[in-house]
Amino acid sequence: MPQINEESARRGHTVTLLDRRTLNITGAEDVLSFDENSVIIRTALGLMTVDGEGLRIVKLNADAASTQQQNNVGPGGVIIEGKIGGVFYTDDDSEPKKAGMFGRRK
Secondary structure (H helix, E strand, O other): OOOOOHHHHHHOOEEEEEOOOEEEEEOEEEEEEEOOOEEEEEEOOEEEEEEEEEEEEEEEOOOOOOOOOEOOEOOOOEEEEEEEEEEEEEOOOOOOOOEEOOEEOO
16 A cells, blocks of 8 residues: 555545546646556556546646645646546556556556
8 A cells, every 4th residue: 555644645636537528636746647548647645547548638736735726726636638548546656557446458
């Protein structure tokens, strides 16, 4: 299990998927990489990989310490648009596993 520090736990982490087209994430600590098929984000709960097609980051608030919302994105917020195929977590910095919260990747 990942070590979750007290500050990260207070910030929280949410994932909201709308119509498999818009993914709103809070509690992001860093966007590690992205292209049109994959976005890898470090969160307080481990690495999150978003798979899909035509993915793009439309809003990003990288200042996790900020209390002011910018463009409807809270602190540590990321909004991704495109055809969302899956969201997967790993507990460390290794390559994301093949299974996740929405099923198995093919």
